[in-house]
Amino acid sequence: MSDAPFRRALVIKLRHHGDVLLTGPVFSTLAEAHPGIEIDALVYSDTQEMLTLHPHVRTVHTIGRDWRKLGPLAQLSRYWGLYKALKSRDYDLIVHLTDHWHGARLARLLKPRVSVAPSVKKNSARASKTWAKSFTARYPVVGGNRRHTVDIHLDALRRIGIQPSEASKPLRFVAGDAAEASVAAKLEGQGVASGGYILIHPTSRWLFKTWPVAHVATLVDALTARGDTVVLSAAPSKAELDWIAQLKMKLARPVADLSGQLSLKELGALIAGARAFVGVDSVPMHLAAATQTPAVALFGPSGDIEWGPWRSPHRLITEPFSCRPCGQDGCGGSKVSDCLTAITPERVLAELDGLLAETGRGVSR
Structure with a gap:
């Protein structure tokens, strides 16, 4: 790879909220390795809040998940607008972090000096060849719950000679x-002091x-019986x-x-x-890691090595079932x-x- 410094980079992650949040160290590593670089992101529109206001993200470009449901002309209009916005940035680096074909198409259209993507087998020999030729470099993906997702993301940079610190x-x-002000008001409305729950x-x-x-009811009752303040949260879906x-x-x-x-x-x-935070393998668990809030994370069928809390105070709980993570x-x-x-x-x-004591947050109420 060329040793010339990168001026502008585009990082592409077209997946769910947690996946996008876990790309953050890619931006920080690029910013550290190439001072002055401008780094943009391309994500689905509903996940953009995972990266907006990040100190090393300049612009978050988005694709609507509903674009595919639009008519041909409406789709063309939206993709053409996106292409023009990306083309005007004149990227010399594209980091594509999934096997989505959008990344391959953009790498061919935008023609950066360097482009890197995962090495994956597509659904035919011809498709695999097209994928491989779309990028200047490809990195291996270590699956099977053997490597954390953040490190897999960072492997894209390692492949082109950028080592994370x-x-x-x-x-x-x-x-x-x-x-922050909105949440403080909501908590005050329910008689809860910030930092005390x-x-x-x-x-x-x-x-x-x-x-x-x-099980959750038993845990909550044990906490409130001894005087701890508990706050519940969940997504706005009907099921939750x-x-x-x-x-x-x-x-x-x-x-x-709330x-x-x-x-x-x-x-x-x-x-x-x-x-402290208590939850399962979910976006909020990753938000706890990103905000350094001590977290107790319960894992069942999903891979704790691949998706567990990243570099934050936590306790990860599993049971030794031979079939997990399935x-x-x-x-x-x-x-x-x-x-x-x-x-x-x-x-x-x-x-x-144990976690509260370890982190000095053991005094309740």
């Missing part, structure tokens, strides 16, 4: 003043990764809100609940202000994961107390 590896998330976000968009309602409603019916004492009331920036601010939609497709059900509330409470 320890200082550039942590995640970053900036909620912003407006989100334990946040429990028990749900995931994939409910088979969620701990049983009864219904789950929270079931939980609240089982609680011995009422707790503050479920379905927060933007992504506000959720990040809420997590940043907590004494990545399946519950045991036998039942939406219920036995490896999660087997985790007891008593163990989670003990791990939480």
Whole structure:
């Protein structure tokens, strides 16, 4: 690879919210390795809040997930507008972090000096050859729950001669003043002091990764019985809100609940202000890592090595089932994961107390 410094770079990650948040160290590493570089991102529009306000991200370009549902002319108009915006930036580096064909097309159209993408097998020999020829370099993807996703992202930079430092590896998330003020007002409205609460976000968009309602209720009741302040949060989807409603019916004492009331920036601010976070493999767990909030993370069928909290104070809880991590939609497709059900509330409470003591946040109330 050329040793000439990069002036402008485009990092592409067309995946879900957590995947996008975990790209942050790529921007920080590039900024550290090439002082003065301008780095843009290309993500799906619903995930852009994961990167906006990041100190090393100049502009977040977006693609709408709904573009594919538009008519041919409307699609062409939107993609042409995106292409013109990207072309005007004159990138000399493209870092493509998935196997999405958009990255290959853009690398061919924008013609940067250097372009790097994962080395993947496409669905035919011809497609694989086209993919390979679209980039100047490709990096191997170590799968099978053997390497953290952040390090897999950073492998793209290692492949082109850029080694991350320890200082550039942590995640970053900036909620912003407006989100912080909004959350403070919402907490005040429920009589909760900032910094004095334990946040429990028990749900995931994939409910088979969620701990049983009864277990969460037992944990919450144990915390409130000893005087800890608990705040609940969840996404605004009907499935998650219904789950929270079931939980609240089982609680011995009422707790503050901001479920379905927060933007992504506000959720990040809420997590940043907590004494500790308790949840499952989900975007909020990654936000806890990005804000250095101590987290207890429960993992069932998903890979804890690949997706666990990154470089932040945490306790990661699993049960030694020989079949995990299976990545399946519950045991036998039942939406219920036995490896999660087997985790007891008593163990989670003990791990939480140990983490609070370890991080100097053990004084409750």
